[in-house]
Amino acid sequence: MPESDLPAVEHSMFVFDGNKTIKSFKGGLPIHFTVFTDIPLPAGSYRFTIRFFPDGVITYNQGQKVWAYDPLAAEARVIVSAGGTGWIPVTPGQRGAQFRFYA
Structure with a gap:
């Protein structure tokens, strides 16, 4: 989705580089989603990077998000x-990244 479709307060949470992001959520319930794509690459060595923001909210306090604290509340x-x-457990409310190396 383009950055313009997000509330301004969420731009820095979900948009890492450029002006687009994938945001998938379901309030109050578990969610699982997948993203598939084929990337034709010539032979070589590559580093694949996934950047994410686990928006695991347990409740709101005066309009502010209260992040889930259960270690299994968010995984990637x-x-x-x-x-x-x-x-892999990830920390709600904190940007994260995973890397894979291919040769």
Whole structure:
């Protein structure tokens, strides 16, 4: 989605570089989503980077988000071709990143 579709207060949370992001959410319930794409690359070495902002909110206090504190409240997993990571806990309310190296 373009940055212009986000509330201004969320721009710095969800838009890392440029002016677009993917935002997927479901208030009050668990969510799982996937993003698939084929990227044709010539032979070589590559670093694949996923940047994310886990917006795990447990409640609101006077209009402010209160981040979930359960260690399993938010997890991320990256699968590329036949390899990838297991489920990795991430911290709600903090930007995160995962990296994969390919040669």
